[in-house]
Amino acid sequence: MLSAACIALCVALALVKPTYLVFVVGVLLVVGIVVGLNIRWFRHRLARLLHGASDASSAAQGSFAAMSVPVVILTGGSVAWYNDAFRDDVMGGRDVCLLPMSKVVPAFMPALAKEKTGQNIEFGGQRYSVYGSGVEAGDGLFVAYFVNNTTLKRQAGEYLATRPAVMLIAVDTYDEILKEMKESDRARVAGEIDLALEQFIGATTGFLRRISASRYIAVVEERHMQEIVKNRFSILDKVREIGEEAGTVTLSIGVGRLAATLREGEAMAVQALDMALGRGGDQAAVKSAEGFEFYGGVSRSVEKRSKVKSRIIASAIKDLMAQSESVLIMGHRASDLDALGSAVGMLRFAKLCSKPAAVVVNERQSLGANLIEEFRRAGCGDDFIEPDEAEKCIDKNTLLVIVDTHLKAILESPELYRAAKTVVVIDHHRKCVGHIDDSVVFYHEPYASSASELVSELLQYIDMTKENRLTPLEAQALLAGIMLDTRNFSLHTGVRTFEAAAYLRRMGAQTQAVKKLFNSSFESYAYKAQLVTDAEIYMGCAVVFSDSVPAELSVVVPQAANDLLTINGVEASFVAVDNGAQVSVSARSMGDVNVQVIMEKLGGGGHLTMAGAQLRNTSLEEAKRRLLDAISEYRESQRTEKQKNS
Structure with a gap:
């Protein structure tokens, strides 16, 4: 109060007698120094009274004061008390009594300090683990312990860095x-x-x-x-x-x-x-x-496969079938012509081994309904059974052959896979996380055009008689699978692809009959045309989102994705359709965009030029957001790669 009165009188004197301005400034300077020294002395004296061991007024205060671990007590967010270790080790000998803790140690947060693991703080070139308890706000007390573990943390950091x-x-x-x-x-x-x-x-x-x-x-x-x-x-x-x-x-x-x-x-x-x-x-x-x-994974795969491996795999599968009493073959959910064609090929493989076999397929959701219908007309409808029927007849002596997929999440019947004791996998898609890891034979060739190509090669290494051989209809099913995944031999083809096609042609496959398997009804063609019409261009990709395509016409989804690639300026196409049970996404590209990487972000997979995903328990709006985010992230990574290379 005296200092304030002195300052007020000095200011008044300067206003009345400007000639005394120098004198006034000198007085104010002296007053400021005296006040500062007194505040410092007062804070130091108060701190000594509060935290000094000799002045401790209680057993608890005396115990805290004698601790070698820095301890500080807060009230209302301000420092009320601390021991000598806190002042000397943490504050460097500076007294901070009554100051707000947010100014003393800005990084300190009572809520984090109360956690079991405490709060890690770096302050004054040292590292502390701070543990606390008490009332964080108000008039209550909060006690914080600053454990200096700088050396330990540096050694731990060095340990992790040198792993x-x-x-x-x-x-x-x-x-x-x-x-x-x-x-x-x-x-x-x-x-x-x-x-x-x-x-x-x-x-x-x-x-x-x-x-x-x-x-x-x-x-x-x-x-x-x-x-x-x-x-x-x-x-x-x-x-x-x-x-x-x-x-x-x-x-x-x-x-x-x-x-x-x-x-x-x-x-x-x-x-x-x-x-x-x-x-x-x-x-x-x-x-x-x-x-x-x-x-x-930015370049195209180089074909590298050995016919020796195909012969060994064929021999191994033949031995497994000989040890089994029956064989079941299934592909992925919403099976296409490649899944059904390769399954039909393995069905013939099982018959050549004289084992009862059947193809497990959900006909209502299959994209190869034309192929199944052709087999029914040929009197082979009994070769196809529904998943629930297969689950009833599978036992420990049944061999399960999985074709055209290696992912547990998209199997035609996950329950059938879990019930099987012996599993064989034949697939050509690039390997993804979550693949089947308990199969006896895992024939995986990402350099093959299709699963039908792999099965066609396996069939060439098993003895056939003129009476018991691959039928023309079965050869056409396998050829249809190859043509589907290669888009009529225009993409992802190698020397072995044409060799397999030539073999199937010798077995009686008629290309005009195969072409008919790709025919669609007028209704499905109209839906496909509508999907193409609704397409939008996003970052060089044609994207479509629809909830108006019936589930039984889901075959038009990949067909629309293929047609969109014929548009100038479209590097990739994505067609997402909500059929009620799930949102199905088909992705296609000409090779400049790796659609497999994009689909993997949605939980799917596939190849560089052909991929897909099936999103369950997801709305069409959510699927749209996730797909556009995945495309943006991929394009950004492409841009980063180009900048780095340039």
């Missing part, structure tokens, strides 16, 4: 590219690959070793793996540029990250590499406790 990540690297195109070169060119390209990998790993503290002609193993620290992931495995792009003159050279990388032991990390890397190869190669798959992450 080894195991990396398995495979040259995808070694057999297809390098082995066809002259010795000098092969040595040059192999040397460039070695140099690129050595520079890639040499930028880290890890090491690289060659374990075979086309495989390497590397171990790097987690701190460097974070940078590698941040750069989205730039080595993939660098190696892809090496063999551009002689042919594309690509890598597949599997990484086991944050494993408990090196052995576990190596096992995770093996799984990750298998996943990368199963998705077509030219990408990196990272396996951690949280699951898989994928990087790359």
Whole structure:
């Protein structure tokens, strides 16, 4: 009060006698210094009275004061008391009594400190774990303990940063590219690959070793793996540029990250590499406790399959059928001509092994109704049974063959799969997370055009007689599956595709009869035309969302997606239809857009140029939002990749 009165008189004097301004300023300066020193002395004296051990007025206060752990007591959000350890260790000897805690330690939050794990705070170059209890607001008391664990946290951070990540690297195109070169060119390209990998790993503290002609193993620290992931495995792009003159050279990388032991990390890397190869190669798959992450996969797959493997698989399946009493074959939900065609092929395989067999299909939701109807006209309608009927007759001696899918979530009958003791999988789609992992035989070839192509090859390695052989109708079913997935041999075809088609033609398949299997009714054609008319262009993609297509006409969905690709400027097409039970999405592209990656974000999968997803318990509006977000995210990643490469 005296200081305030003195300041007021000085101001009045300066107004009356401006000549005394210098004197007034001097007086105010002295008053300010005196007031500041007194406040500081008062705060220090008050702090000593409140937190000093010798002045402790209670046993509790004395106990807190003697603690080596910094303790502070708050009331109304302000500092009411603290011990010497808090002042010296946390505040650096500064007294902060009665100051708001938000100014003393801005990062401190009582609500977090009350949690079982406490609150981690970095203050004054030190790291603390703060634990508290009491009333956070009002007149109550809140006690906070500041545990200095700087050294422990730094060591823990260093431990995590130095965790080894195991990396398995495979040259995808070694057999297809390098082995066809002259010795000098092969040595040059192999040397460039070695140099690129050595520079890639040499930028880290890890090491690289060659374990075979086309495989390497590397171990790097987690701190460097974070940078590698941040750069989205730039080595993939660098190696892809090496063999551009002689042919594309690509890598597949599997990484086991944050494993408990090196052995576990190596096992995770093996799984990750298998996943990368199963998705077509030219990408990196990272396996951690949280699951898989994928990087790359921007180039087309290079066909690499061995007829020896087909013969071995055919022999293995024949042996399994010999040990079984019956065989059931099923594909994916909403089965198409490829699923039904390959199932019919495996049905003939089972008959050649003299085993009773049937194809499990939900005819009401099948997209291959024309094919089933053709078999009924031929007197083979009993070869197709409904899922609920199959679930009643399956037993421990039944062999279940799954075709055209390897995902548990989209099987025609998940219950049938769970009831089966012996399972065989035949599929050509790129491997996805959630695949069937308990099959006896897992024949997975992402380089094949279709499951029908794979089954056609298997049939060539089983003995047939003139009386018991593939019928023309069965050959036409297999050829229809190949034509569907290759869009009449225009996409995703290789030498083996045409070899399989030639074999089916020799077995009596008539192309004009196959073409009729793709015919549709006038009503379905009208719905397809309406879907094409309703299309909108979004980021270079044609997208359609509809809830007016009947469930029995869902075959028009992929047909509309194919037709949309014929429009100039459309790089990919997405058709989503709500049929009540689920929202079905069909995606197609000409190769510039990887629709498999986009569909995987919706829980689906497929190939680079053909993919799909089935969203259950999802409204059409929600499906639209998710699809557009997935397209935007993919386009953004494409833009980032182009900027990085440029």
